[in-house]
Amino acid sequence: MKKTLGLVSLLASSVALAAPSNDELQQQIDQLRAQLEATADAVENTAAGSAVSIGGYGELHYNNEQGGDNAIDLHRFVLFIGKELNSTTRFFSEFEVEHSLAGDGKPGEVEIEQAFIEKDINDSLSAKAGLFLIPVGILNETHEPDTFYGVERNNVEKNIVPSTWWEGGAALTIKGETLSYDVALHSGLNIDVVGGKSTPRKGRQKVAKAEANDLAVTARVNYKPAAGISLGATFQYQEDVTQGVASIEGQLIEAHAVVEQGDLSLRALYAQWSFDDKLATFKDGAEKQSGFYLEPAYKVTKDLGVFARYSSYDNLAGNSADTEVNETAFGANYWLAETVVLKLDYNQKDDTASDTTTDTLNLGVGYSF
């Protein structure tokens, strides 16, 4: 009898040994949960991590000039490469192929439009150095096709500002609650006046073994008093836009407003270059070049927007001859996804110098990622 009891108690104690208590089970669950969280942390760190970021945008255009030639063009294919180097230092770059095919005698270009290091000095002050986009206008810094109306970028910013415009140098940005300021010291224009060139657009050196005898200074103020309202003004000064050839001083003044209220929006911009009168001896009227545009738009649905734009610009505004170009455009953007857009517009261009009118139907598809 005693033996049997002893056997039973032995069995019972071994059962007790094999079956863990609730506390022990809870402990194991806690351990497993910690391991699972640690695994998830590892997975997420690998996913987010400090990887190099790649983005980009591109646009394909079809231009049908009434009574003229039609053209189809992969206007831009762009890749962004960026990396956070530490919590206050970052690298940004933009690599672009224009018109699809570059090389000797080919229509396109391979360009580095941005390549700079940005460093936060404190919460409201940051500095950058390298090759960067000039802080001017509406489109110069933000020109992904899904962010603006019209197949082609507007001709005022293209021919007066001149967008897209980048230079090499250093800049400071100061950010406040409603006001922000940029000041940049950078390489300047080099307009080949002796070779018959007179526009700022033809003076862009693109930081390609560029002449840097005369630097330029750019200052911008942005005022954003409320959501949906943005006002900006830029001033640029360059002591000699011919880099020592003809000693011609240049000043750019640009001001713009962007207002978005509900489904309605309006973009307005004015830009003016004033050069030393000496430029008139090379090209009469080129000492003043200016232009403006007004662009109201309306979001019909979340995915469909319509716009109209009136632009006027003159690269020979310094004399009294009729040399301005007036354009009226209207069209629509249809967003297939938030960063994919189909565009259609009709543009009438009236060139007063030659007294000709050109009508163009433009179609485009653009994307960014």
Added chain:
Amino acid sequence: MLKFIYLYLAICLLASNGVAQASSAQFLQQHQFNSSEAKSLWLNKTQQAAIHEILSHPYAGVRIRYWQNTQKAGFVLNEIGKELPITYGIVVDSQGIKAFEVLAFRESRGDEIKNLGFRKQFFGGKLTNDGELNQNIDGISGATYSVRSMTKIAKLALYLHQQISQP
């Protein structure tokens, strides 16, 4: 002329007043959460699909951390604006979005989303039945991608709050 520019520069430096960025621990403390007591929402397939729809891309993780204090939930979430991730702190309760801050901004442009004048458009925001925000958000010129990123995070946090509040 150069004197004018130096003067401008000096004015700019004087005008540089801080728009402070809080750390995530500070943000959570400010809103009465115990930052060391994070909970996790492990995402099931339905939730993964819903979040994919909100962000327009899959969520790069298997669970989302959150902090809870009665009805109120706090989240620290990342979403890329144009190129690099922006870190947000957001608090949601049954009345909608209570607080929404940018904790770390790494993009080269678009930091105006940090400003209260812009952020307050989200306060009190809720999800409609078809998963959109019930309030119109006026954008910021030159900050299109940052605004988009912030709007996605608003929708994501409201969705997550629904998910963790379900009995």
